[in-house]
Amino acid sequence: MKIIALILSIFTTFIVANSDIEILKKAKKANLLPIPNTKIELLKIINNQKNPSTDAKIELGKKLYFDPRVSKSNLISCNTCHNLALGGADGVSVATGDKWHPNPHHLNSPTVYNAVFANYQFWDGRSTTLEEQVKGPIQTQFEMAMHKDILPSKIKNIIGYKEEFKRAYGPNVKITFKLITDTIAIFERTLITPSRYDDFLNGDFKALTPKEKDGLNTFIDLGCTRCHKGIALGGFTQPFDTGKRYKYRNIGDFHGNKNHLVKTPTLRNIKETAPYFHNGMIWNLKDAIKEMGKIQLLLGISDKDAQKIETFFGSLSGRKPKIKYPILP
Ligand code: HEC
Ligand code: HEC
Numbered sequence: 001m002k003i004i005a006l007i008l009s010i011f012t013t014f015i016v017a018n019s020d021i022e023i024l025k026k027a028k029k030a031n032l033l034p035i036p037n038t039k040i041e042l043l044k045i046i047n048n049q050k051n052p053s054t055d056a057k058i059e060l061g062k063k064l065y066f067d068p069r070v071s072k073s074n075l076i077s078c079n080t081c082h083n084l085a086l087g088g089a090d091g092v093s094v095a096t097g098d099k100w101h102p103n104p105h106h107l108n109s110p111t112v113y114n115a116v117f118a119n120y121q122f123w124d125g126r127s128t129t130l131e132e133q134v135k136g137p138i139q140t141q142f143e144m145a146m147h148k149d150i151l152p153s154k155i156k157n158i159i160g161y162k163e164e165f166k167r168a169y170g171p172n173v174k175i176t177f178k179l180i181t182d183t184i185a186i187f188e189r190t191l192i193t194p195s196r197y198d199d200f201l202n203g204d205f206k207a208l209t210p211k212e213k214d215g216l217n218t219f220i221d222l223g224c225t226r227c228h229k230g231i232a233l234g235g236f237t238q239p240f241d242t243g244k245r246y247k248y249r250n251i252g253d254f255h256g257n258k259n260h261l262v263k264t265p266t267l268r269n270i271k272e273t274a275p276y277f278h279n280g281m282i283w284n285l286k287d288a289i290k291e292m293g294k295i296q297l298l299l300g301i302s303d304k305d306a307q308k309i310e311t312f313f314g315s316l317s318g319r320k321p322k323i324k325y326p327i328l329p
Helices: 003-031 038-044 054-064 135-139 150-156 159-169 177-186 198-200 210-220 285-297 305-314
Strands: 238-239 261-263
Touching: 003 198, 003 210, 054 159, 135 177, 150 159, 150 177, 159 177, 159 238, 198 210, 198 305, 285 305
Parallel strands: none
Antiparallel strands: 238 261
């Protein structure tokens, strides 16, 4: 009996391992890439050689990220709309900034977690680096409304910051708008969230449940990976609602860049970042999955398949970096 049980267990292990290998191969073929699990490989991707990182710069960037004094009103920080305790987003349909102004294009705040892995930033993909991106929200009237010439003197007048900039950049540092924004970008480059999905792609077959593997399979089979691919599961610009129309296309006036391309959002931590789509009009994740099928793939996705994909999406909720809320200078 024992021998039969042993043979059976070897046999089933072999079958499971074999189908796991098949899914892994298929995922790699569909250009799904893990967050690297070695520090050297990871740093190659997240570090920007033109804006090199150190621990002191990361710490200073974190303070600036959480500091509402970076805004004109002294009330709004990056963390107001990209709340690191709320999946890196804000949980409302329309971003709301200075003087309680809603975004005039009815745009939703995307997550900052894993933004470093995207090739393009903003819904229309108008920036290619975080360093360039961060200059936008600080100055935008309906976001932080801060003048770029005023911010450096405001920061210099806070004695503690002067000291911290010296510690990070040396005694002769000149605090400029660019240095402030580059420092925030250095902190943003650390906001990555490896998940069980990455563990699976890195070869730990037990990291996903059988249902999640089934969902991953469905996600690939239906063609979602045509656009949601790479480490970010997105981050490239794509045509949007050119065939079938998006149900809420007339809420706000955003229809992509001049070529009608829209930045494909990351799907990492997607369960934490409702509401969905550029105008934040869809709250239910299954509805978002079905809407995607309809407009991007001209497919009617069944409840069952939408459920499978949603189950797979659970594995994209990542391990957040441990962030100690900073006491500001
Ligand atoms: C009032 C809310 C608000 C504030 C404050 C704000 N953002 Fe944003 N952020 C948004 C919105 C809305 C977008 C999308 C705008 C667009 O595409 O035009 C965005 C886009 C981004 C993106 C691009 C993400 C992607 O997937 O395309 C990053 C990165 C980002 N913000 C970082 C920051 C940083 C850093 C700060 C602080 C300096 C900041 N934001 C302040 C609302 C805000
Ligand atoms: C042709 C490219 C393309 C394909 C194929 C595609 N997507 Fe998307 N996806 C996008 C773009 C672009 C957006 C952003 C649309 C917007 O908000 O304007 C998006 C948005 C989403 C969102 C909302 C994300 C958020 O944070 O708001 C989800 C969820 C999603 N897609 C899931 C899927 C699933 C599941 C499939 C397969 C059934 C799929 N997508 C197929 C390009 C694509």
